Amino acid sequence: MKRLLSWPIRLLKAFRQSIAYLPTLLAGAYALASLAAMLLPVSDDRLPALLTLLGLEAPENTQPLLAALLGGMISLMVFSFSMVMSVLSQAGGQFSHKLVFGLISERPHQWVLGHYLGTILFILMLLMVPDVAEGEATWRSLAIYLACAMVIHCLGLFVYFIHNASQSIQIDAVATDLHRTTLASMHALQRRQQGQEWRLLAVAPSTGHDRHPVAARRAGYLQNADLPALAELARRADGVLHLHFRFGDYVVEGLPILSLEAATAPQAAWCDEVRAALVYMEGEAITEHHVFGMTQLMEVALKALSPGINDPGTARLCLHRLTDLLHRRLAWQPCDALFDRDGHCRVTWRVEDFESLLYRLFQPILQHGRQELSIGLGVLKALKALSLFAEPEDLAILQAHADRVVETLSQAARHPLDRRFVSARLDDGLHRLRLPAALPGRQGG
Template identity: 55%
Template sequence: MIAPLHYPLQITKAFRQSIAYLPSLLALGYFLVGLLAVVPREGFISMPGWLEFVRFNDTDTLRTLLSTLIAGMISLVVFSFSMVMSVLSQAGGQFSHKLVFGLVTERHHQWVLGNYLGTILFILMLLMVPENGGSPGTWRSLAAYLGVAMVIHCLALFVYFIHKTSQTVQVNSVVAGLHLATSRSLAKLKHRQQSPRFARVPASTPASMSASHSLHEIRSRQTGFIQNANFAKLAELAARIDGVIYLNFSPGDFTLDDFPLLYVDASTEPDPDWADEARGHMLYGEGESIQDIHVHGLTQLMEMAVKALSPGINDPGTARLCINQLTDLLRRRLNFTPCNAMLDHEDRLRVTWPAESFESLIYRVFSPILHYGHDDITIGLSLLKALKSLSLYAEGAERALLQAYAERVIGALAEAADHRLDRDFINARLNSGEHRLELPDQLGFRE
């Protein structure tokens, strides 16, 4: 039952995450209101006599009003979204292009679009369904006034739309949004792993296992990003055949069709139905989802910093802002170690998967920034400050890793500081602030 339901559930999830989800619901609500306005005939609903003053004298006046309203709404929609696409295309040149689609699909943009489309649909229904009689009835006249109120509401939404769009593409807003989304992803991961069924085991790969293991390979049948997997269901499948599942990917990896997706350590080879059910518990998605994978949020902040350091942008201030946010996120990551295994109710190992190490994260986010900003002393000092701050929360191998990166940053600073004043400036800040690294007191002078 799970395999046939997997694809409809995937389609439903993709629709809920698309830009069409909220506008479709709002347009449906307006459509139902439109039906309520055009279906009842005069006399079907008795209206109080004191409302006679709202009736239009003739049909032409009503249709002229409605035609003017719908023409104005269409112009408003065209102008609004021409403006937002122009602003977002400019933002795509300044920030990472991955952020542009996320800005378009924000909920407040969808809300405005849904009200625009719903108002047009409502007025269009009033125009298409004729009214019996020589003059519009009270009910149809009230519906026309409701259309006027909807247009006025859309004008207010237009002002709100301009305000939110201008805020959306501000650097501080974009960086803060990425930081908040990644923080929530980290908190969700930490909370989920509080379950006693999650555990940390030594990393193992099928190639490193002994020949005594009875490994059975299961290959994928589609291409895409595997955002996550239902580890609890996979553990139940493994318990059913009294085996262990070794996932051959990290959540968020891009896998190909016919890729060795997982290996099963069991005495008997799983049947095709079992393999299909296991594949059905892999959650595919489009692009990089920060809500599911915190690593994507870190890499997008890094990409923003690298983009800001490019010669075409030349904005080291944005790069330093991204480094500050990355420092806080890496500090949150140091508070816990992600689990890489799930146990059954009898504490027996059932599922393992590769987990992103802290070393990999540091290399992924700091090395590109250092590479593209090695000539900028302020960027090097910002990275050094970040490493010193992280050393206050790191122990053992993680602190040794931070020490090695700090030495690499200091080496880059020494190469970039050609002038005595530059070296004096750096020397005054090498050991400043709280940290637990072993750093030199000065770079030395080069005549």
């Protein structure tokens, strides 16, 4: 029963996150305005004298004008979005195809689309009801003037739309937007995990009871979960709920995704409530999982380092953004356990540690840019900056990555001029790493 009741809520959440949400609301507002223009019986004698002077003698004869406005609006909308799709497809080839839908579904683009659709709907409604009641010519004339004003407004939006779309595919704008969205997702997670009930555990607690697995009923990306609701369900079952996946993982149907550590096995209704608290979403939602923003920045860097594009400057720009995000991750570690008010652990989940995250982000960039000395030096510079904020355990991880960077630079720098250039920058700047004063001798050469 609860599953049936939660279905409309999930459908509404999916609609609010889709590209059709804002256009639908704006089109509905324009439709209400058109109904008011046609159905409200406002006679000329109720309107101010100044407005009656603006009334047309025969508003029903303006059908050719409205038809021309309608055709122009349809052409404008088709031209706008065909051009934008062409530009965004080119951007997907240069950066990453994951970014294309995000650029299309930006809020400003949805607002413009909604005004376009609403204006077309408003004019279409006026064309469908051409007859004007006697004594209400001024009210219909005002509606026709309003339709003309809407078209002029859409022409202004067209200029804004072209400008905003062209700016959104600039690499600076792409990297800045990914950085800002990822940072906002991290801050949102920090706010949610405030309180003594949210904790970071070195080892998951054990009650000594058997673990009863719960399998997934559907396949998809498990982006998030209602952890307080899961904690309450675990309290009702007098056990500990262990999640066997990381947020953002893809799970298949029938896979044991969690288990209840309790004295008795859970009932089927309880398992359905647990599954209802899990959030499935298609694709990589940065707002739900901030690590996706970091990996997308890394993928943009890899795309820039591909032989077809060969743009190391873009890769270095992404490295700068990743360095800032990793610095903030060093200062804050997400929690992996939720306790109840009595101090009992109720939910545990997996969190990617700093070592795994650093390897996932930096090693692909170093591997793809191993022949580009500026990329190796850029990665080394990022490691130097992070070492200033690292604890001893994380510092050892950074040192291991720095040793690999030095080894890669030594293999790539073959000419004496290159080796002299790189050696002068190895130990340069403030850092806490142990770096050689010059590149070691080349192996095999």
